[in-house]
Amino acid sequence: MEAYLSMEFGRREPLRLAEARSGGRYRTAQRVFETLKPEQVVEEVKNSGLRGRGGAWFPTGIKWSFMPREPKGPSYLVINADEGEPGTFKDRQIMEKDPHLLLEGILIACFAIRAETAFLYIRGEYRAAHDVLAEAIAELEQAGLLGDDVFGTRRRLRVILHRGAGAYICGEETALLNSLEGRRGEPRPKPPFPAVYGAFGRPTSVNNVETLANVPAILERGAAWYKTLGTALAPGNLLFGVSGAVERPGCYELPVGTTARELVEKHAGGVKGGGRMRAFVPGGASTGFLPPEKLDLAMDPEKLKKEGTMLGTGGIVVIPEELSLVDALRVFSRFFRHETCGQCSPCREGAAWSDQVIARFQRGQGRADDFTLLQDIMRGSRGRTICVFPEAFAGPLASAIQHFRPEFERRLEGAAAPGRPAHA
């Protein structure tokens, strides 16, 4: 299997423009600018079947096709580099090691959607990646690959690097747009969708970093090649993250559909210290927990959906046997309580309330009717808010109770605390 995303991840210092260009980088973008029409690029990406790597898996070419073909005013590309899903660290690798892979994707995407301005919204904590990108953008401006005459084709293009300030919800695309506009990062009601009313009220396509990093290879080698990788409905390679209690945590580029077992055991070297696994998170906090019996599942959006979970960002986290699932769930319930933006009551109250209930279990004071209460909280918040945040906090909650209910029963009031003998 040939990597087309992670070639440079082993470097200490980022790949700079001169070296990147001598290796062929920006040749595809140049050919696109010089010889193709925007709709041809959209068509190729549509045919490739590329789907968004930010976690929602929406088809990228289709998203681009919503953008106006004859815009009356500016259209924008917004790059979502607000990577914050716990267990996810792939976009950071691209930006810190190979900024020009992302930037070539940005150039091509801007050409495809007829945008002359791209806003690269990067989470505030990614200061190192921000500094690498700032330098890479300056290199491109100097080389005439950004500016008023890109590749000498008289096209204008600028990339504005924009730092966030700490808010998980800004990874939701319309919250990100509000944040970019200098507002509270609260998701917007849809419609209107960003392609109609996006950044600063203009047509906008919001795309994830890894998604855009896929674009140069698709244009270079074609949609047919791309579809030979991954699954029929989700082609391509994915930057899987494996972290938690494993021997070799890291970012592994493999086709969509690789099994969790291959990732954890072969690539990440198995559970740390030869220990046993209690559970694993398949693709970031909101995808919840699965028991080790599910390790042979293909990491593919369709297969995981059938299991009641999601592929999400592909960030696998291994929980070792010696840790309690109740405590692991509390890490997530506390996280979601902290990160709800608060504008919709069912989410604001539901995230806080479910965290309180989990905290109760953690103290060994769970109540018999708490299981029903948690179901009620999830039912009362899912599908009743502006964005899908309640679906996100319900993911770990529902799966933990479904697969690990006995652990919670041992934390009911009056039950002996786990790990402590009853007579102690």
Place this chain on the structure above:
Amino acid sequence: MAVSGSGPEAAKEHPEAFVAAMRELTRRYPARRGALLPILTALQARRGHLATGDLRLAAELTGLSPAEVFSIATFYTMYRLQPAGRFPIGVCRNISCWVNGSERLVATIRDELAIGPGERTADGAFSLAEVECLGSCENAPCLEIESRYFERVTPGRLRELLRELRESALDPDAAVAAAQRTR
């Protein structure tokens, strides 16, 4: 209002060139308010937190009311409206760091500095916060100081880091950058 600072005259505390650079930032965006987050970030970098005068200056530059700027500044966790330590430490408490012993790092700081999350040392040198996922899961556990990361931190290395920062003669950001390089 829970903000500290010395009132509207704080807007005049900043050098002319800094204010001009901030004004220039507002021109990069289709609407001036787009520059609000970068302006708040730059202001906070100057004194370690946002004082009332800083919020007023940001409001004036972006054409917003100070009340709206306050509402926005309080939304984002990286903005501080109260002074933190010169070295504000954020320990990631999310899943991969938790699995790899982040609680031991918080305990080490408690032992060494006698502060817990949300607290600051009496000499103003350090403050501690528990933060959510920093995107450093493969190098867990991770902590950050003003978004400079320290990865695969052990209690022993954390103690060394605290000592190194305390003894450094550099300004705080340079001291943290130097400590990053020695690791």
